[in-house]
Amino acid sequence: MTNQVGGLTGALAEWRALLGDRRVSDEVDAAVRYGANAIGATRRIPAALRPGTREEVQELVRVAARWRVPLYPVSTGRNWGYGAANPVVDGCVVVDLSGMDRVVEFDRELGLVTVEPGVTQGGLAEFLEREGLPFLVPVHGGGPGCSLLGNAMERGYGITPHADHFGALTTLEAVLPDGSMYHGALASLGGGLVDRAFKWGVGPYLDGIFSQGGYGIVTRATFALAPVPEHLEVFFFTVPAEEGLERAVLAVREVQRRLPGLVGSTNLMNARRMLSMVAPYPSDRVPAGQTMPRELVASLAGGLQIGAWTGLGAIYGTRRTAAAARGAVKEALRGVASRSVFLSSTEASWASRVAGWLPEALRPREARYVGLLQGALQILGGRPSNVALRLAYWRGGRLPEGNTPLDPARDGCGILWYAPLVPLLPDRVRTYVGGVEATCLEHGIEPLITLTSLSDRCFDSTVPVLYDPADAAMADRARACYRALFEGGRAEGFVPYRAGIDSMGWYTGSGGPSWALAARIKRAVDPHGIIAPGRYVPTEVAGGGGEGGGT
Numbered sequence: 001m002t003n004q005v006g007g008l009t010g011a012l013a014e015w016r017a018l019l020g021d022r023r024v025s026d027e028v029d030a031a032v033r034y035g036a037n038a039i040g041a042t043r044r045i046p047a048a049l050r051p052g053t054r055e056e057v058q059e060l061v062r063v064a065a066r067w068r069v070p071l072y073p074v075s076t077g078r079n080w081g082y083g084a085a086n087p088v089v090d091g092c093v094v095v096d097l098s099g100m101d102r103v104v105e106f107d108r109e110l111g112l113v114t115v116e117p118g119v120t121q122g123g124l125a126e127f128l129e130r131e132g133l134p135f136l137v138p139v140h141g142g143g144p145g146c147s148l149l150g151n152a153m154e155r156g157y158g159i160t161p162h163a164d165h166f167g168a169l170t171t172l173e174a175v176l177p178d179g180s181m182y183h184g185a186l187a188s189l190g191g192g193l194v195d196r197a198f199k200w201g202v203g204p205y206l207d208g209i210f211s212q213g214g215y216g217i218v219t220r221a222t223f224a225l226a227p228v229p230e231h232l233e234v235f236f237f238t239v240p241a242e243e244g245l246e247r248a249v250l251a252v253r254e255v256q257r258r259l260p261g262l263v264g265s266t267n268l269m270n271a272r273r274m275l276s277m278v279a280p281y282p283s284d285r286v287p288a289g290q291t292m293p294r295e296l297v298a299s300l301a302g303g304l305q306i307g308a309w310t311g312l313g314a315i316y317g318t319r320r321t322a323a324a325a326r327g328a329v330k331e332a333l334r335g336v337a338s339r340s341v342f343l344s345s346t347e348a349s350w351a352s353r354v355a356g357w358l359p360e361a362l363r364p365r366e367a368r369y370v371g372l373l374q375g376a377l378q379i380l381g382g383r384p385s386n387v388a389l390r391l392a393y394w395r396g397g398r399l400p401e402g403n404t405p406l407d408p409a410r411d412g413c414g415i416l417w418y419a420p421l422v423p424l425l426p427d428r429v430r431t432y433v434g435g436v437e438a439t440c441l442e443h444g445i446e447p448l449i450t451l452t453s454l455s456d457r458c459f460d461s462t463v464p465v466l467y468d469p470a471d472a473a474m475a476d477r478a479r480a481c482y483r484a485l486f487e488g489g490r491a492e493g494f495v496p497y498r499a500g501i502d503s504m505g506w507y508t509g510s511g512g513p514s515w516a517l518a519a520r521i522k523r524a525v526d527p528h529g530i531i532a533p534g535r536y537v538p539t540e541v542a543g544g545g546g547e548g549g550g551t
């Protein structure tokens, strides 16, 4: 790497003069603040910087360029399951942008919000509520403390109408590795408003290189928000037996195809994944080093009336269009689902309706379900919630007391996200599910599978490889399982849409013209590898450093 000790010392002196001592961390403080993660990675972070303005970012980048010290920008650094705030390679100074947390502009007629990197889901929700603005936060399972912009930089997604978060980003500005600014071409031509209203600009589409690519530090971005619908209705359905999966896939495809814009993404979750949300892990009934035996899964799921697969989706529309959509969803689910329930957010008796839906045997446990379903309704209704984040604590970690926000990295959880794309074809889904189950079971890791429809063509599946970091043998099995999932999936054509810091090299080292071009662009824009070396770009041609990180 380029950051010789002398370079770092000189740069630190200039950064302290620029930001003051309190906004510069030395190596010890940086390790405490930014080193924790839930994937078992270790990185040497020589320092950290906390700028408050775009101009400070420009200046600190110029210092880094002068002294050849690589930087790693994070918005809120809650990239849990992928490495949290840790850089891809050793020796990068973390640039924490969470203090830049202004909602810069809101166009209430067009539903466009321009935010700095530190604006979180929770922060935007408060802003919308305070200002009385009828728009949905593009929420996801990471919870209220995650940055909108940071999530979009990883091309993350949720299940609200604007599920694809980079898709909802219309324009951005970034500080380039020499400290100069990047803006879209429409803005440079005087079309500031159309630049915010229209995603693709004019000329080469360059905003894209800043997501999953270390070409600059994004200091601002505009997002199109979905309006609060007149009517929101959440639906759940149960696919009783494993053989029903293929037909459920066809039903999801039908719903996505027939009701675009009315039905958001639909989730299909297997029984173990559902159990992870509604029941504690039955450690005392699982032999050491193994997973829940099939009979145990069957009896726990049976007792809770959980089928082989559970579907979850939402209808957004007017009362009339929602009623028509409900009919179409029910029709698609005929013969597929043994039970389904449609719940509107406006129903005051919502919780009691859920309770009514639950079978008699479940009533004592209904509170847990109601909490889960209410959390799902909250997320689907564009309000940030911690409900999905609790998953990270199922096999390890300590849930914090009281109102302390959840933080899987700080709380000692172990989670590696495997998130491959799977075509929305029944036989491909069956092959995929079979492969994941076999691989996980072989490694003594619970196969927790979700399939989220990104369109009527493609699912993204998310499999949290959960483990207890305090159990070294389990942690080893989890890492081996993660690698085997990647390789096994790749052999079948299922490739993740996103990579963690320890697995980035599996992608960028795989060869091919796309990575070669990414590296050439990197070399041209950032010849000294100042911004996020190794992030989705092969490291050996762009700034040095070890492939896939310094562990």
Ligand SMILES: Cc1cc2nc3c(=O)[nH]c(=O)nc-3n(C[C@H](O)[C@H](O)[C@H](O)COP(=O)(O)OP(=O)(O)OC[C@H]3O[C@@H](n4cnc5c(N)ncnc54)[C@H](O)[C@@H]3O)c2cc1C
Pocket: 073, 074, 075, 076, 077, 078, 079, 080, 081, 084, 085, 097, 117, 140, 141, 142, 145, 146, 147, 148, 149, 150, 151, 153, 154, 155, 156, 157, 158, 216, 217, 218, 219, 388, 389, 390, 391, 392, 408, 415, 532, 535
């Ligand atoms: C239980 C659980 C559920 C989750 N559910 C979801 C989910 O539903 N959907 C989902 O997408 N994720 C999910 N996550 C993963 C993750 O927590 C989120 O994606 C989270 O939003 C990422 O962290 P962040 O927002 O703080 O982004 P950051 O960590 O700040 O950013 C992510 C990366 O983007 C780059 N970056 C960030 N900001 C900038 C910038 N300003 N300029 C240049 N590059 C930048 C950096 O490389 C950084 O490492 C989940 C995690 C857990 C544990």
